[in-house]
Amino acid sequence: MWRPVALLLLLLVPLRAPAVETMRIAMGDAQGEVRVSGKGLSFGSDTEDAAFTPLQQDGVVVRRRGSRLELNGAPVIGSAVRFRAGVESSDAGTPGDSAIRARDMEVRGDVVVRLYKDGLQLINVIALEDYLAAVLGSEMPVSFPSEALKAQAVAARTYALQKKLEAYGAPFHMGSSVLHQVYGGLNREDPRTRAAVVATRGEVLTYELAPIEAYFHASCGGHTESGWDSLQRDLPYLKAVECPCGRLPASRWSATVSDAELRAALGQPTEGFRVTGRTSTHRVSRVSVAGGASVDGAQFRRKLGYTKLKSLDFDVEHTQGKWHFTGRGYGHGAGLCQWGAKALADGGMSYRDILLHYYPDTELQQLY
Template sequence: MLRPVALLLLLLAPLRALAVETMRIAMGDVQNEVRVSGKGLSFGSDTEDARFSPLDQDSVVVRRRGSRLELNGAPVIGNAVRFRAGLDAGAAGVPSSSPLRAGDMEVRGDVVVRLYKDALQLINVIPLEDYLAAVLGSEMPVSFPLEALKAQAVAARTYALQKKLEAYGSPFHMGSSVLHQVYGGLNREDARTRSAVEATRGEVLTYELAPIEAYFHASCGGRTETGQNALGRALPYLQAVDCPCGRLPASRWSATVSDSELHSALGQSPHGFRVTSRTSTHRVNRVVTSGGASLDGATLRRKLGYTKLKSLGFDVERTSGGWHFNGRGYGHGAGLCQWGAKALADEGLSYRDILLHYYPGTELQQLY
């Protein structure tokens, strides 16, 4: 069995000469048709060595007709078609940097439309470094110090490559929502995010030579959480470390939850609702009611909503007709803390120092 690093190098090998690594990002599903547009539009099969044929038009409608695809009413061979913009259509195996629009999203790279269940699925095949420039603009305020943006770039690159390893052989590697990394396409790029990506090009974090699962979050509230407690992942480089974000107003939050909301989350009356156990970083591990309902903290947060219960670092008290939560942090708390990275960068730390603080025991390596 290949070690993760060996498999990653194998995946990269065909692209070494071109110095381009790509990601396949699921943009979402549409019903039975989608419009794809771009200047100098061409199409081909969904393979890395596909030959692209010009369409002589800048817009096309792809429809699903039963178990087949149609392109402007003409049948397409196979269950997927790949589009590329740009008059030269790019080199073989290298998606063009010219923008494409598919549905309501504008992206760089290629767009694949494929049959999926009873609908159509859109996949963006995009050079990794282009993808990262848009991810940074979606995941971290572009006004943050450059060293914080560079730390985020390395974490996002590492996370993406690790997910690509996990998804080897699948139609796509990651989604575009908060469940993976938020990806908003071309409109999320910025000159500062591109600068941060270019300054760290090809750099990844490894542990025992393999890319790590580089989780990150908005704010930990003063101390990060272990991977085991936050994610059920006992990873040696996801440890609880002190963080300066606890001093920032952005790390504090409050929320009011009605009896009916809590009743719905617990499945019974919230009478006697209380926290019964916490992790070593004081995050809520389990809650119970006097009626016997018992729920782990992560499930409670999911049921109440991640935007309402921003973290599990909270205290709760009874109010008239409801419950008041006072909390700290935003997110699961494991790995890189984005507001903490800003604070450390403001103190003069480099992105390398920031990364090694939040992922202890890891190494920064130049993969390509």
């Protein structure tokens, strides 16, 4: 079902809001100083109705001096300062569209530098739809079919809005790493990602009129995993469903690990190492060693390394002093499978049907 949800918009957009939905994305931390640059650079307070004052230069160094900030050596009032490029006079409202650089990352929108712990924190305030165009280029190959890209756009938009609601009142809503959604800034945009975002503008997935936790991953290996078994999130729309990605070479992987590596991951000797628990989709839920010591599957994968152990759907054998893992899938397995979405799109399925396949019992709704 697809229908507008006006009430959700009131929850997401404050009364004195800019004209478009925005996100606050943590770009990382800095030590004592950071350089911010952009053509026509201006600065103001970190508020949505701030007036911006032109700096008459295209770059500035922000330094921390004790408990205050300095711009090119001049003190400024407050614990944060917000920068915008392309502003020729006093302005307020929606973050700008001109490129602005902080450290080694170029982004659209505004950049906030704030006092944080003993250093500085950088935050990108960006229009949601601009943010999504860069997320798609970071999270999914731009060569994928347009219907797969559209499905990813809706999932990423939904995930972002749910995180924004969850982080209400916090300095930022999400990070820019794989722990949330990978966001590489302006250089990750592509005409195909922009087209997918525009084609699905304002569309979100909801369950009982709230944005869902729209988790996604690279490849499930043939079956997605339930929210509880993969993430300890008992959500009715994160169910184990069949997926065509299991037939693709991209879903297969192998890894060889030495005794020393395995011992470090387990925190125990490797004698008697074996799989002692699996979920209904064959993913490892627990491993054990001689003497009864055991480790949760997700914890074991994290300690051994996500790039080494690409998923928990694996088998293992010990030969010639080494441990050989053979597995299926890449990622936690919950929600949208990106390679599965590609296969379904190649088969003619629309992005809406793809989304409802991976998030059953949800509704696709027009939020704005």
